[in-house]
Amino acid sequence: MLKYLSTTVSFLFFIFTAMAQEKEVIENNPNYQFQSEKRQETQKTAPVKKVYTYKRSxxxxxxxxxxxxxxxxxxxxxxxxxxxxxxxxxxxxxxxxxxxxxxxxxxxxxxxxxxxxxxxxxxxxxxxxxxxxxxxxxxxxxxxxxxxxxxxxxxxxxxxxxxxxxxxxxxxxxxxxxxxxxxxxxxxxxxxxxxxxxxxxxxx
The missing domain is CATH 2.40.160.20 (Porin)
Structure with a gap:
């Protein structure tokens, strides 16, 4: 019973670790479209500074x-x-x-x-x-x-x-x-x- 419980815990630990790693890879992948809401908040587009040219008149x-x-x-x-x-x-x-x-x-x-x-x-x-x-x-x-x-x-x-x-x-x-x-x-x-x-x- 203890061996079975130990095997089950080890298996669940492996699954959660793999899911965590996959989530981290997805959040840090700039080409991934479906990013988490947390990551979307931090990856805001930098504002583009407009350059105004003087119009001679x-x-x-x-x-x-x-x-x-x-x-x-x-x-x-x-x-x-x-x-x-x-x-x-x-x-x-x-x-x-x-x-x-x-x-x-x-x-x-x-x-x-x-x-x-x-x-x-x-x-x-x-x-x-x-x-x-x-x-x-x-x-x-x-x-x-x-x-x-x-x-x-x-x-x-x-x-x-x-x-x-x-x-x-x-x-x-x-x-x-x-x-x-x-x-x-x-x-x-x-x-x-x-x-x-x-x-x-x-x-x-």
Whole structure:
């Protein structure tokens, strides 16, 4: 009886050991489809990281200004087209038109300036823009000085002026505002009263 019981126990031990080994092989086999729920929880698929590519695009904007002062009027219209090369770099080109007129008891003048511009900008952080811009303007004007008891003095002029601006602007969504400096500034030829000038830009 004891020998029979011992044989039965040995046989059952062999069966359970074989089943345990088979179960372990199945759970660790990556090609086995019917894995246990315990193994399925530990064998989760690793998430695939999506790689987003920057889409180059065009945007449009520019500068617009209007001012009135003692008998004078200044108008600035400067549309621009920008090409976004990357999230940090953009380039662009545009046209600039400036009208300036003045009249009082001593004289008057009218001046028109028109020309192209090309620029490049770098944004080290989303809210800061560093830029370099070339602008060439053809300026045509005429003035008259009133002289009592004599003929008035008239003056007509026409010339081309080059400017290179280095600027820094704060960017907030579709608007930028800052300052720029003309490294080629010539007070006798520039249409601006100073080498420093404020700049406000719009992007759409």
């Amino acid at each position: 065009w945007s449009f904007g520019g500068n617009l200004g209007l001012s009135f002062w003692n008998g004078g009027t200044d108008i600035l219209i400067a549309p621009k087209a920008y090409y976004n090369v990357s999230p940090k770099f953009l380039t662009g080109f545009g046209l600039t038109y400036i009208y300036s007129g003045y009249k009082d008891d001593f004289g008057k003048y009218n001046q028109n300036s028109f020309g192209p511009s090309i620029m490049g900008a770098f944004r080290p952080v989303p809210y800061l823009q560093l830029s370099a811009e070339y602008e060439g303007l053809q300026t045509n004007g005429n003035g008259t000085v009133y002289i009592l008891g004599s003929n008035n003095i008239k003056n007509n002029y026409s010339y081309w002026n080059n400017a290179i601006y280095l600027g820094a602007s704060f960017v907030s969504r579709n608007v930028s505002f800052g300052v720029r400096y003309d490294v080629l500034y010539d007070a006798s030829r520039s249409v601006y009263s100073s080498a420093w000038s404020p700049v406000i830009g719009f992007y759409f």
